[in-house]
Amino acid sequence: MTDPLNPAPPTGEFSLIDWIRRRSGVGRTTVLGIGDDCAILRPSPDANWLVTTDMLMDGRHFRLDHDGPEAVGFKALGVNLSDIAAMAGVPVAAVVAVALPKAHAVALAQGIHSGMAPLAERYGVDLVGGDTNAWDGPLVISITVLGETTAKGAVRRSGAIPGDAIVVTGPLGGSLQSGRHLRPQPRLLEALALHQAVPLHAMIDISDGLASDLGHILEESGGLGAILDADAIPIHPDAVNQSLDDGRSPLDHALNDGEDFELCVVVAPEDATRLINAPPSPATIHRVGQIRAEPGLWLRTRDGQLIAIDARGFDHLQQ
Ligand code: ADP
Ligand code: MG
Numbered sequence: 416m417t418d419p420l421n422p423a424p425p426t427g428e429f430s431l432i433d434w435i436r437r438r439s440g441v442g443r444t445t446v447l448g449i450g451d452d453c454a455i456l457r458p459s460p461d462a463n464w465l466v467t468t469d470m471l472m473d474g475r476h477f478r479l480d481h482d483g484p485e486a487v488g489f490k491a492l493g494v495n496l497s498d499i500a501a502m503a504g505v506p507v508a509a510v511v512a513v514a515l516p517k518a519h520a521v522a523l524a525q526g527i528h529s530g531m532a533p534l535a536e537r538y539g540v541d542l543v544g545g546d547t548n549a550w551d552g553p554l555v556i557s558i559t560v561l562g563e564t565t566a567k568g569a570v571r572r573s574g575a576i577p578g579d580a581i582v583v584t585g586p587l588g589g590s591l592q593s594g595r596h597l598r599p600q601p602r603l604l605e606a607l608a609l610h611q612a613v614p615l616h617a618m619i620d621i622s623d624g625l626a627s628d629l630g631h632i633l634e635e636s637g638g639l640g641a642i643l644d645a646d647a648i649p650i651h652p653d654a655v656n657q658s659l660d661d662g663r664s665p666l667d668h669a670l671n672d673g674e675d676f677e678l679c680v681v682v683a684p685e686d687a688t689r690l691i692n693a694p695p696s697p698a699t700i701h702r703v704g705q706i707r708a709e710p711g712l713w714l715r716t717r718d719g720q721l722i723a724i725d726a727r728g729f730d731h732l733q734q
Contacts, residue, residue, distance in 0.1 A: 425521055425525070426521065427521070428547050428549075431521050431524055431525070431547060432449065432547060434525065435449065435524075435528055435542065435545075436448070436449040436450055438528065438532065438542075439541065439542040439543070440536075440541060441541055442507065442539055442541045443459075443507070443539075444456050444457055444458060444459065444507045444508060444541070444563070445457075445507075445508060445541045445543055447543075448541060448542070448543045448544070449542065449543060449544055449545075453544070454508070454510070454543035454544045456507070456508055456543065456561065458563060459563055461566070462563035462564050462565075463563070463564045463568075463569065464561055464562070464563065465499055465502050465504040465561065465562035465563065465564060465569060466559065466560075466561055466562075467495055467498040467499060467559065467560050467562075468495070468557060468558070468559040468560075469491070469494045469495050469498070469557070469558060470555065470556070470557040471487065471490065471491050471494070471555070471556050471557075472553065472554075472555050473553035473554040473555070474553060476490070477490060477597065479516075479523075479553070479554050482594075482597055483526065484522075484523050484524075484525075484526025484527045484529075484530060484554075485526050485527070485529050485530030486530060486597040486598075487526075487527055487530060487554065487556060488526065488527035488528060488529065488530025488531035488532075488556075489530040489531060489533075489534060489597065489598060489599075490530075490596070490597050490598070490599060491511075491527070491531070491556045491557075491558050492509060492530075492531045492534045492535060492540070492558055492560075493534055493598070493599035493600070493601055493676070494599055494622070494676065495509070495558045495559070495560040496534065496538060496540070496560060496599075496601035496603060497599055497601040497602070497620040497622070497676045498560070498620060499560055499562040499601070499603065500601045500602045500603040500605070500606040500620060500678065501570075501606070501618055501619050501620035501678060502562070502564070502569040502570055502571070502606075502618070503564075503565065503567070503569060503570040503606045503607060503609075503610040503615065503618065504562035504563060504564055504565070504569060504606075505539075505562055505563050505564075505565060505603075505607070506538055506539070506540045506560050506561070506562040506603065507539070507540065507541065507561055507562055507563055508540060508541045508542075508543045508560070508561045509531075509535065509540050509541070509542050509543065509558055509559065509560045509561070510542075510543060510544040510545050510546075510558070510559045511527075511531070511542065511544075511545035511546075511556065511557075511558050512545055512546040512547075512548075512556070512557045512558075512559075513527065513545070513546070513547055513548065513554070513555070513556050513557075514548050514549070514550055514552065514554065514555040514556075515547070515548065515549045515550075515554060516549070516550070516551070516552065516553060516554055517549045517550065517551060520549040523554065524547065527556065534601075538601070538603055540560065565607065565610065567610050567611070570606075570610060570615045570616075570617065570618040571617065571618075571635070572617050572618070572619050572631055572632045572635035572636070573617060573632075573635040573636050573637075574615075574616040574617040574636065574681070575616050575617040575632050575633065575636035575639055575681040575706045576616060576636070576639075576706065577639060577706055577707050577708040578683075578684060578705070578706065578707070579616055579617075579681045579682060579683060579684065579705070579706040580681070580682055580683070580684045580686075580687030580688075580702055580704075580705060580706075581629065581641060581643070581679065581680070581681055581702070581703050581704040581705065581706065582679075582680050582681075582682065582687055582690065582691075582700050582701060582702050582703065583621070583625065583648075583649065583677050583678065583679050583680070583700075583701050583703055584602050584605050584677045584678045584680070584698055584699060584700065584701075585602075585649065585651075585675070585677040585699060585701075586649040586650055586651035586652075586654075586669070586675075586677075586701075587621065587625055587648065587649060587650065587651055587654065587668075587669040587670075587672070587675045587677060588650055588651045588653060588654025588657070588665060588668035588669035588670075588672045588675070589651050589652075589653025589654035589655070589656060589657040589658075589665075589668050589672060590651070590653060590672060590673070590674045590675050591672060591673070591674060592653070592656075592657045592660070593653035593656065593657070595651075595653055595674075595675075596673075596674035599674070599676040600676065601620075601676065602620070602676070602677065602678045602698070604697055604698075605678065605697055605698035605699075606618065606678060608695035608696060608697065608698050609678075609680060609690065609695060609698050611695065612689070612690060612695040613682055613683070613686035613689060613690060614682070614683070614686065615680055615681070615682060616681045616682055616683070617632045617635075617636060617680070617681040618678055618679070618680045618681070619631055619632055619678070619679050620676055620677070620678055620679075621673075621675045621676065621677050621678070621679055622673055622674060622675075622676065623673045624670060624671040624672055624673045625643075625648070625669065625670050625671075625675075625679060625703075626643075626670045626671055626712060626724050627671070627673075628679055629641060629643075629679055629712065630712060632679065632681060633706075633710070633712065636681075636706075638710050639706055639707065639708060639710065640706070640707050640708070640709045640710045640711040640712060640713070641704055641705065641706050641707060641712050641713070642704050642705050642707060642713045642714075642715050642721065643670070643703055643704035643712070643713070643714050643715070643724070644703060644704055644714075644715050645666060645714050645715060645716050645717065646717050647701065647702060647703045647704070648666060648669050648670065648701075648703050649669070649701045649703075650665045650666065650668075650669045651668075651669065651675070653668075654666075654668035654669050654672065657672075670714075670724065681706060684705075687700075687702050711723065712724040
């Protein structure tokens with residue numbers, strides 16, 4: 416990894432920060448980036464800030480020895496951007512705090528940065544600061560992303576109403592075993608396109624599994640319920656592969672596996688039809704169910720039977 420502009424690799428904390436600083440651009444909202452005690456950001460007129468943090472730990476969210484530092488950097492930024500997408504926001508800046516294992520700390524930090532950089536560039540996110548520590552423990556990385564609301568405002572979890580349709584932006588399940596969880600594709604452009612096309616009543620990104628994350632929308636929307644159509648849920652090929660290994664059904668994986676980072680969106684039923692007939696690019700849309708007033712989450716089978724979706728296990732769905 417030689418750099419024609421800087422052939423000498425950084426050796427300590429300050430030359431590492433300098434190395435990162437020289438790779439960090441300054442965009443629209445950044446008045447002052449890396450190098451002082453704080454960054455200075457100027458919000459766009461009339462926008463509100465969105466702020467989100469996610470921390471990833473070796474052995475829990477990734478395996479550094481197996482996945483490598485670039486994957487860690489990509490995932491750590493990607494999951495934060497997915498939260499901005501879930502509010503239909505525009506990400507503008509990120510700060511990155513790392514606890515690096517002492518052995519190879521600088522090379523690790525460079526690898527992490529190289530993994531983050533393409534995502535940051537693609538979505539116009541300035542790296543405006545962070546904190547760099549080394550210790551005898553495992554790698555921990557915490558990223559905070561700041562975003563702005565658009566003129567249409569943020570989309571919350573709390574706006575679902577009975578009769579609304581539930582849609583998702585892509586196939587679900589099996590991302591952990593396949594390794595897809597390391598390459599989250601934040602649905603930022605999709606969220607903005609959907610938000611432009613129709614009023615979005617509620618939205619969440621699917622990080623814990625469709626059943627669980629839809630549950631958050633139901634709860635935040637005042638204790639509503641929902642019916643999901645078993646046949647309508649888009650199942651990722653990874654879920655099918657994993658089911659061959661563990662015997663759980665692909666549908667079980669699609670409902671309960673986490674880290675797909677697709678969006679679950681709640682809209683008026685006529686707007687769902689509109690979106691299905693003419694998906695606003697680059698979004699893809701699958702209509703998976705309906706919100707109802709009566710609390711509880713149900714799965715409707717092909718023959719019309721309703722089965723309670725139990726967050727603790729899906730063995731009863733196997734038959
Ligand atoms: P302070 O001691 O005032 O907190 P630091 O010496 O920790 O400052 O950091 C110096 C500058 O480098 C700050 O602007 C900080 O935000 C930035 N910085 C430190 N670590 C990182 C990192 N891993 N990525 C990006 N910026 C960083
Ligand atoms: Mg300071």
